[in-house]
Amino acid sequence: MEVLKWLLCICFLVTVGGDVPELEWLMSKLDEERAPAEVQEAAAAGILHRLLPSHASAFHFQIVSKDECGGHTCFLINNHNFSGKTGYPEITIKGTTGVELAAGLHWYLKHYCGAHLSWDKTGGVQLASVPRPGSLPIVHSGGFRVQRPVPWNYYQNAVTSSYTFVWWDWERWEKEIDWMALQGVNLPLAFTGQEAIWQKVFLRYNLTKSNIDDFFGGPAFLAWSRMGNLHGWGGPLPQSWLDQQLQLQKRILFRMRELGMNP
Numbered sequence: 001m002e003v004l005k006w007l008l009c010i011c012f013l014v015t016v017g018g019d020v021p022e023l024e025w026l027m028s029k030l031d032e033e034r035a036p037a038e039v040q041e042a043a044a045a046g047i048l049h050r051l052l053p054s055h056a057s058a059f060h061f062q063i064v065s066k067d068e069c070g071g072h073t074c075f076l077i078n079n080h081n082f083s084g085k086t087g088y089p090e091i092t093i094k095g096t097t098g099v100e101l102a103a104g105l106h107w108y109l110k111h112y113c114g115a116h117l118s119w120d121k122t123g124g125v126q127l128a129s130v131p132r133p134g135s136l137p138i139v140h141s142g143g144f145r146v147q148r149p150v151p152w153n154y155y156q157n158a159v160t161s162s163y164t165f166v167w168w169d170w171e172r173w174e175k176e177i178d179w180m181a182l183q184g185v186n187l188p189l190a191f192t193g194q195e196a197i198w199q200k201v202f203l204r205y206n207l208t209k210s211n212i213d214d215f216f217g218g219p220a221f222l223a224w225s226r227m228g229n230l231h232g233w234g235g236p237l238p239q240s241w242l243d244q245q246l247q248l249q250k251r252i253l254f255r256m257r258e259l260g261m262n263p
Ligand SMILES: *[C@@H]1O[C@H](CO)[C@@H](O)[C@H](O)[C@H]1NC(C)=O
Pocket: 081
């Protein structure tokens, strides 16, 4: 919600146009609040470990400041000082956030190893062409830098929450968050557990449990309930479900922040 509020403000500022000091201020504020470098590096390494465990040692991840990217958001790919032995880093990926590190990994796997990484329905993960550890293709000397043309890459539609995500457990979410980071998504929606928060708020405003049960729609209709188009349809939501969604959301947000995203 916090980010939504800022986004509205950004949209306004972008509409106004020109050099906007407020936008600079917001960007630096978000940078200040980002997870420590070692947390983001470990989160990127976690993605590599799940994606390509055989190559877990072949890449070295390092968070760098935006100064290394001319004040922008970017990733940099270079040859590591390779010892010629397996089990050692061969490629160094630097980036301004954990998302940049993961996006850099994807970029390298795609352009240097012929790999394909997408949703299951659009080809899934195809990594058979990636050379074995110790034989990863080197990049040209001096490496290269890929700069994000816009600061934010947004992902999701409000209705996807109840058509799709509502049936997901943590393992499925983790897979999707990995996918997001690999694609460079840094501004995802994070709607899970919204009703658990509303329940707390409504109870504080002295609505009764049965008032609230009558209001919330069932899991498959949450998007429409949230938009105010219907209420109670397919409901009520059991307390166990509300509690479980809240716990799940905490895990989702925690991982997104570890990767330096702005949920
Ligand atoms: C790579 O290793 C060589 C020899 O050990 C060393 O002289 C050089 O500074 C290293 N380069 C980097 C970028 O670490």
